[in-house]
Amino acid sequence: MIESNVLISVEGLKKYFPITQGILIQREIGAVKAVDDISFKIFKGETLGLVGESGCGKTTSGRTLLQLYKPTAGHVYFNDIDLTTTDARTLRQLRRKLQMIFQDPYASLNPRWTISQIVGESLRVHKILIGKKAQNERVSELLELVQLDPSHLNRYPHEFSGGQRQRIGVARALASEPDFIVCDEPISALDVSIQAQIVNLLEDLQSKFNLTYLFIAHDLSMVRHICNRVAVMYLGVIVESGERDELYDHPQHPYTKALLSAVPIPDPKATRARQRIILEGDVPSPANPPSGCKFHPRCPIAGDECKIIDPEWREISPNHWIACHKV
């Protein structure tokens, strides 16, 4: 792809959270390396999936990318503007174009605000529309977009079901006409029969408004369905990325292989016939990650160099990137 199609470019992004000790005088005694040097690009109009197990840093990556956390190191370019160095005023204006949909539709909506206040917040904050009437008209329009009844704009979040609340979250993200949305596990808290509704809605909105998504999830089946490209994270680093079919059909990294083989398939014959790779043990703590390749203590094919040397991030076939000594 040509570089001009790049919407978001992340370079060497790191986010460490300090671990402190002491009550009055707090000393830093270590750091949780939640995101430890990741780089990727997101092209206009595509959906990039970020997958991995809990604690691997995928949510922190999304939030640091949007500058909701101040990065420890690295750069994030949005249309060639470096978000990490730009002044607060410009960043605030750019936030209109960078939105987020959250995981928990119960916790992410203020229970004391009406739907009109929640969805219209960015219209007020960014002074996109002045006057209550104009704002309410726009909110009604947005509610219709996400297939909610526009006459419900004076209701409160508790009057809606989980799936409806997630639609409100989507409407809120759309209010400022963004170019880019970070969808942070937008369907994991929903019932199975509701998940497909929200996924279809996100796909419809994407083609309608030419949106670009970073889709963070741990449901690998859904990620394959919705994403064009997928990046796999483990313990703060990206271990493999590629086009969805290439990555799912020909995974190369031992972690990606194990992760994919652990996903249950809703088909008893297929799921019982296949060879599974069962990983030993748990994900180590990001406060004290293993040396060398971070996956080596659980890796079935790890060798001596894996314990010492950090594997290089390299392209093994067009658009298929991997960090592993053994492949």
Next chain:
Amino acid sequence: MAHLLEVHDLKVQFKTLAGFVQAVNGVSFNLDKGKTLGIVGESGCGKSVTVLSIMRLIEEPPGEISNGVVLFEGNDLLKMEIEAMQEIRGKEIAMIFQDPMTSLNPVLTIGKQISEAIILHKKVSKEEAIDQTVKLLEMVGIPLAKERYNDYPHQFSGGMRQRVMIAMGLSCNPSLLIADEPTTALDVTIQAQIVELTKSLQSQFDMSVIWITHDLGVVAEIADNIIVMYAGYIVEEANIYTIFENPVHPYTKALLKSLPRVDSHRYDRLEIIPGSPPDCIDLTVGCPFVPRCPYAIDRCADEHPPLELIEDEHKVACWVMGASGSHND
């Protein structure tokens, strides 16, 4: 041969300020020795309440088991004295819960929590109980089991805590293990470990398992038979292969179609089930799926369809697709 567990017409309701929540509305099923039954459904469909009723763990009030018979090895658990029930709980029927963090006592060591049940049910000495506990922890794959006996739950990871729960459940060699969404809070690689562990322990001890989940992928791996629940009713019951190859109830069909598969190249639009599941307050007389069902006829709204046999070991509750359905005429 008699079944290990027989549940007949179980009805459970809860009194709330908004009215009676009819959580379970006449559920019947059997479970044979050594078999695994998967109970599948979305949140609020009554799957957890069903098994909590079997264990007599429903708080009354507000809950009430208003009807039903639960025969375990021939004895009706619902009529049993509390003391007799306590003998069965943990010893004959063990349960593991969804969230291993909240179901372990944070101020007692792991070892103490497991050996407690062994001392209570097996009437052995403390030393003997400690020995058995360490063996159990080794069996479920806790490294350095002896050293970790005196650790507290917070020192274990989520997957390890769930292993501890399983060790606790198995401590008295139960003939029935009830697992209520045991892997929902866990990552897929850890889920795979727990599923494999349960399968191997099951064949080792000839144990029956009831596995509750909302994940059709997990039941496909572990269950022999499956029950699909919706709004407190069983809508379909069948052998695991039948339900995936030949689903009959519109809800089961739609649910299976709405799931993308990790090994599939088809990226067309997902099929959706419109609307959302009902809350079970003041359920109508008819089929609860009517508002979301593409095949519904007039009769569906007026009369509740019974769960009827349509072929060998395959039962469906539907006026249109079921045994008496016009669809099959």
